[in-house]
Amino acid sequence: MHKFHGNFTQQEPIPEPAIQRAVEVMRSGRLHRYNVADGEKSETALLEREFADYMGSPYCLACASGGYAMGLALRSFGVAAGEPVLTNAFTLSPVPGAIDSAGGKPVFVETTPDLVMDLEDLEAKIGDSSSRLLLLSHMRGHIVDMGALCKLLDKHNIALIEDCAHTMGASWDGRKSGSFGIAACFSTQTYKHINSGEGGLLISEDSQLMANAVIRSGSYMLYDRHLAVPPPAAFIDARLDNPNQSGRMDNLRAAILRPQLKTLDQSCERWNARYRVIHDVLNIIDGIRMPERNINEYFVGSSIQLLADGLDQEQLPVFIQSCQNRGVELKWFGGIEPVAYTSRHDSWRYVDHQQLPKTDAILDKLCDMRIPLTFSVSDCADIGSIIADEFTRIHRSNLNMKDVTYHDD
Numbered sequence: 409m410h411k412f413h414g415n416f417t418q419q420e421p422i423p424e425p426a427i428q429r430a431v432e433v434m435r436s437g438r439l440h441r442y443n444v445a446d447g448e449k450s451e452t453a454l455l456e457r458e459f460a461d462y463m464g465s466p467y468c469l470a471c472a473s474g475g476y477a478m479g480l481a482l483r484s485f486g487v488a489a490g491e492p493v494l495t496n497a498f499t500l501s502p503v504p505g506a507i508d509s510a511g512g513k514p515v516f517v518e519t520t521p522d523l524v525m526d527l528e529d530l531e532a533k534i535g536d537s538s539s540r541l542l543l544l545s546h547m548r549g550h551i552v553d554m555g556a557l558c559k560l561l562d563k564h565n566i567a568l569i570e571d572c573a574h575t576m577g578a579s580w581d582g583r584k585s586g587s588f589g590i591a592a593c594f595s596t597q598t599y600k601h602i603n604s605g606e607g608g609l610l611i612s613e614d615s616q617l618m619a620n621a622v623i624r625s626g627s628y629m630l631y632d633r634h635l636a637v638p639p640p641a642a643f644i645d646a647r648l649d650n651p652n653q654s655g656r657m658d659n660l661r662a663a664i665l666r667p668q669l670k671t672l673d674q675s676c677e678r679w680n681a682r683y684r685v686i687h688d689v690l691n692i693i694d695g696i697r698m699p700e701r702n703i704n705e706y707f708v709g710s711s712i713q714l715l716a717d718g719l720d721q722e723q724l725p726v727f728i729q730s731c732q733n734r735g736v737e738l739k740w741f742g743g744i745e746p747v748a749y750t751s752r753h754d755s756w757r758y759v760d761h762q763q764l765p766k767t768d769a770i771l772d773k774l775c776d777m778r779i780p781l782t783f784s785v786s787d788c789a790d791i792g793s794i795i796a797d798e799f800t801r802i803h804r805s806n807l808n809m810k811d812v813t814y815h816d817d
């Protein structure tokens with residue numbers, strides 16, 4: 409049986425113009441974002457302006473990580489100690505971690521079989537929790553019906569902060585993911601859509617929130633060196649009222665990111681070409697269910713999810729292992745112990761335990777795979793057929809066993 413030899417954690421190299429710019433920054437010695445020569449605009453400030461323009465947002469702040477951007481957004485919004493913050497039960501650990509770092513208490517909302525937030529459960533939890541805020545994670549790029557969500561949030565006067573770690577470049581009904589709430593957070597960590605090793609971007613149209621965030625990020629009184637911040641009036645109180653919680657981005661990372669932003673939309677198309685090939689192979693396999701995408705969703709297929717509905721909890725690890733043996737790295741969210749990046753709400757033990765039966769049932773069947781752009785479209789066809797083969801083999805053995813039991817009865 410043939411084996412796939414690609415590396416699931418190998419991203420593309422940093423583009424040559426970005427490397428050149430990074431070398432120039434290093435030669436200059438001016439790596440700190442506020443260390444500028446006379447009349448110079450720092451790489452970090454330019455990145456902020458360019459990302460704000462890409463998003464159609466007036467303001468943007470670059471910072472140390474996506475997780476930091478989320479915590480910062482929550483603190484700049486004014487989350488109080490012990491305040492409940494609504495969020496997805498199905499997400500990755502930086503999300504509840506950011507709520508915790510801001511002093512909030514995560515209130516988890518159930519997940520639908522299409523891997524988006526369950527709006528009925530959201531409305532119920534809005535009623536129960538007296539929360540003022542939803543931190544919505546567009547987990548693995550699945551975008552909930554944003555029209556219905558915004559209507560619901562408006563009705564109950566709940567603010568929205570978007571976690572767009574997996575939706576940079578995506579949109580809903582023609583409007584960019586990240587433009588629906590009071591703020592949105594992005595990550596530029598290696599496994600996201602643009603790569604500076606670590607990094608985060610926060611956008612907002614709210615001048616007070618953004619002024620708070622800029623001061624908190626560690627701007628001292630140098631916020632006038634930014635190119636995507638609110639007018640000075642917004643800083644009069646903010647500069648004295650907010651603690652410095654240093655988490656700036658530096659010019660080296662910004663230099664690496666600026667050229668990548670120019671090709672982001674092309675990268676999204678390349679991801680989607682790869683995603684479609686794998687999706688179409690798996691979509692017709694008996695026992696596998698692919699989450700459905702809403703027609704209004706322009707997603708970025710930088711990872712793919714399948715629900716192995718046809719396998720039980722004993723067969724699932726066997727399926728994952730047989731794919732692994734053939735060089736295909738699927739991760740399973742149903743394991744009791746979190747492995748690699750997989751994570752479940754019940755393993756975040758610093759949060760009060762919550763009953764989430766719908767999410768648990770989905771995680772039990774959920775398999776996840778990254779699609780690095782170093783894989784070609786034909787690599788993806790290969791990966792799809794390996795997964796399909798292994799699944800079908802194990803699924804058939806399952807059916808045969810059931811047949812036997814049936815006849816014995």
Ligand SMILES: *Cc1c(COP(=O)(O)O)cnc(C)c1O
Pocket residue numbers: 473474475476499500502503545547548571573574594595596597607608
């Ligand atoms: C990666 C990620 C983040 C932010 O992560 P950082 O590593 O801190 O940049 C936030 N939310 C989700 C869902 C993520 O996967």
